[in-house]
Amino acid sequence: MIQTPLLADNRFAEHLLQHTPVSTFVLDAQHQVMIWNKACEQLTELKAETMVGTKQHWRGFYTEPRPCLADLLLDSTLGNISDLYEQASAFSAGTDICHTENWCLMPDGRRLYLVIDAGAIRNAQGEVVAVVETQRDRTEQRLMMQSLSESEQRISTILGSAMDAIVTIGPQQTITLFNAAAARIFRCAADFAIGQPIERFVAPACYPLFKQFIAFDSTAAKNQAWVPEGLSARRADGEEFPIEATFSPLEAGGQKLCTIILRDVNDRYLAEEKLQRLQEEKGYLQEVINDDHNPGDFVSGSKEMRAVMAQVRRVARTDTPVLLLGETGTGKELLARAVHESSDRSAAILVKVNCAALPADLLESELFGHEKGAFTGAIQQRKGRFELADKGSLFLDELGELSLSAQAKLLRVLQEQEFERVGGSETLKVDVRVIAATHRNLAEEVAAGRFRADLYYRLNVFPIDVPPLRQRLVDIPLLARFFLGKYAKKFAKPLTDIDPAGLEQLRQYQWPGNVRELQNVIERAVILSSGPWLEIAPLVSPRVHASALVQPLRTLEAVEREHILRTLAATDWVISGSKGAAAILAMNPNTLRSRMQKLGIVKSHG
Ligand SMILES: Nc1ncnc2c1ncn2[C@@H]1O[C@H](COP(=O)(O)OP(=O)(O)OP(=O)(O)O)[C@@H](O)[C@H]1O
Numbered sequence: 001m002i003q004t005p006l007l008a009d010n011r012f013a014e015h016l017l018q019h020t021p022v023s024t025f026v027l028d029a030q031h032q033v034m035i036w037n038k039a040c041e042q043l044t045e046l047k048a049e050t051m052v053g054t055k056q057h058w059r060g061f062y063t064e065p066r067p068c069l070a071d072l073l074l075d076s077t078l079g080n081i082s083d084l085y086e087q088a089s090a091f092s093a094g095t096d097i098c099h100t101e102n103w104c105l106m107p108d109g110r111r112l113y114l115v116i117d118a119g120a121i122r123n124a125q126g127e128v129v130a131v132v133e134t135q136r137d138r139t140e141q142r143l144m145m146q147s148l149s150e151s152e153q154r155i156s157t158i159l160g161s162a163m164d165a166i167v168t169i170g171p172q173q174t175i176t177l178f179n180a181a182a183a184r185i186f187r188c189a190a191d192f193a194i195g196q197p198i199e200r201f202v203a204p205a206c207y208p209l210f211k212q213f214i215a216f217d218s219t220a221a222k223n224q225a226w227v228p229e230g231l232s233a234r235r236a237d238g239e240e241f242p243i244e245a246t247f248s249p250l251e252a253g254g255q256k257l258c259t260i261i262l263r264d265v266n267d268r269y270l271a272e273e274k275l276q277r278l279q280e281e282k283g284y285l286q287e288v289i290n291d292d293h294n295p296g297d298f299v300s301g302s303k304e305m306r307a308v309m310a311q312v313r314r315v316a317r318t319d320t321p322v323l324l325l326g327e328t329g330t331g332k333e334l335l336a337r338a339v340h341e342s343s344d345r346s347a348a349i350l351v352k353v354n355c356a357a358l359p360a361d362l363l364e365s366e367l368f369g370h371e372k373g374a375f376t377g378a379i380q381q382r383k384g385r386f387e388l389a390d391k392g393s394l395f396l397d398e399l400g401e402l403s404l405s406a407q408a409k410l411l412r413v414l415q416e417q418e419f420e421r422v423g424g425s426e427t428l429k430v431d432v433r434v435i436a437a438t439h440r441n442l443a444e445e446v447a448a449g450r451f452r453a454d455l456y457y458r459l460n461v462f463p464i465d466v467p468p469l470r471q472r473l474v475d476i477p478l479l480a481r482f483f484l485g486k487y488a489k490k491f492a493k494p495l496t497d498i499d500p501a502g503l504e505q506l507r508q509y510q511w512p513g514n515v516r517e518l519q520n521v522i523e524r525a526v527i528l529s530s531g532p533w534l535e536i537a538p539l540v541s542p543r544v545h546a547s548a549l550v551q552p553l554r555t556l557e558a559v560e561r562e563h564i565l566r567t568l569a570a571t572d573w574v575i576s577g578s579k580g581a582a583a584i585l586a587m588n589p590n591t592l593r594s595r596m597q598k599l600g601i602v603k604s605h606g
Contacts, residue, residue: 033051035048035052069133073098096120097118112137162181166259172197173214174195174197203232228244243262245261245263298334304472312464315464322436325464327466330469345433351394352397353394354397354398365422370423442456468511468514481497487527502533506539520583521536564581564585567581
């Protein structure tokens with residue numbers, strides 16, 4: 001507070017006020033302008049000679065008469081300030097001084113942000129004799145502050161909505177910025193993370209490498225670096241996860257900072273795995289679609305087959321392995337599908353492997369997969385059928401052909417649901433229900449040392465015997481008519497039924513190839529018949545009385561070998577195709593080839 005009436009006596013003070021670079025005017029107690037200094041002239045573009053002695057000072061700041069801060073102070077009416085300075089962003093007042101800041105619309109149309117201070121001058125008696133008001137133009141700073149805060153807001157919106165974690169670290173390698181995605185990914189609030197050393201959020205094993213990217217003084221860290229893999233971060237709860245990160249060092253305000261933009265690539269890995277799995281499944285399903293072994297409806301009229309179906313229904317809902325026993329072509333694969341489809345796993349797939357179709361070493365890699373370089377030709381990692389069947393079922397056809405080493409692996413999967421890929425050391429876990437089938441007598445195979453006893457007992461928990469067709473005569477006409485309908489439609493033949501003599505022939509026949517053979521016979525007959533009856537050509541070995549079958553006893557292999565050789569001779573060694581040996585033997589051509597290899601059957605030239 002200034003207490004002397006210096007303006008009248010003190011020329012020096014007046015001189016100072018006149019020349020101070022701050023815009024200033026002074027009013028006397030009657031609101032008349034006493035001083036209108038040079039800076040005020042510049043700010044308002046109004047000359048002192050037109051202002052001094054008048055009460056027109058408002059003209060410097062408003063387009064209409066309005067009290068200035070100095071007037072309010074003189075009249076002690078500061079309470080009205082908010083009516084006058086609507087946009088006042090700061091206001092403070094004591095008895096003799098007051099302060100405000102606000103946007104002013106100058107008479108010449110300029111919009112200025114003025115910081116205004118007013119102070120009362122009292123005489124020795126304490127009476128207010130004058131008021132000094134200063135105005136400082138802070139328009140530029142204010143606009144800068146505004147645009148700074150706008151851009152800060154924009155940046156914080158961008159940071160907040162970014163999908164990736166954005167973390168900035170300062171020279172002490174402590175976190176200075178932690179966006180919302182970082183909070184989500186690291187599972188902790190920004191308040192917790194800011195100020196913490198970055199080391200806390202990096203997997204310890206990766207920290208030395210991490211440091212190289214944020215080491216500000218190393219030349220390597222001068223440029224931005226993108227690290228697509230090999231780094232792992234650590235969440236607040238200690239869980240480690242693989243990341244992909246970009247490190248951007250920068251110098252701001254003399255401080256070395258590093259911004260890390262990172263994302264959790266676990267989800268990507270999972271998505272990639274899922275995609276690969278779906279692609280493999282797609283490939284597998286494509287194979288199934290192309291496979292003419294694809295099952296149609298299941299026909300069962302005999303009490304024997306109804307009993308089999310009842311067993312299928314009973315075991316389907318459990319996770320017990322199922323062993324389907326029966327001669328070739330009896331419908332074991334169809335039943336395996338029925339087990340899978342009636343189980344809780346039906347939403348996943350049933351994967352099939354024919355153990356006789358591949359040599360032992362390839363079969364092992366087919367079942368369990370292999371690592372890149374596991375053997376010559378293993379140019380990349382491949383998942384096996386067990387992995388493909390995860391959460392579903394695996395049908396192992398011709399189980400009796402499995403090598404002893406594959407049997408050991410299979411036993412482990414059955415017991416612990418785990419295995420390693422060929423050439424790999426990583427133990428893989430799967431959840432697979434195994435359904436196996438064989439036409440061999442496994443008990444005999446065990447006795448001969450060709451099949452592991454422990455695996456046999458593990459698989460034999462729920463054996464289902466599928467009777468040969470000759471033991472369920474009721475099914476023969478049912479199946480024959482079913483196949484007639486199917487092939488007549490396929491080949492567009494107007495066939496109504498099977499002629500009675502033919503039907504009788506079908507009943508009499510021995511059916512060594514069971515339903516598959518019947519299916520082939522009907523297919524051939526449909527192709528050859530012109531209608532309306534389906535004519536059945538004489539069948540090769542009519543059904544004979546069991547006693548007539550008695551012959552000197554020989555091994556199964558010897559009989560099998562001789563029979564295959566006879567058939568091959570009859571087809572002139574043609575294996576596949578509708579007239580080939582495989583069709584006659586009602587076998588899959590690949591199965592036949594592998595049997596021939598196993599039995600050492602080769603075509604002699606000469
Ligand atoms: N009850 C049935 N109803 C309809 N078709 C059947 C029936 N049983 C078998 N089939 C058909 O017979 C053919 C052979 O059946 P499947 O492949 O299931 O026999 P399998 O016992 O698994 O033979 P293999 O031991 O040689 O592999 C298939 O085309 C199948 O569709």
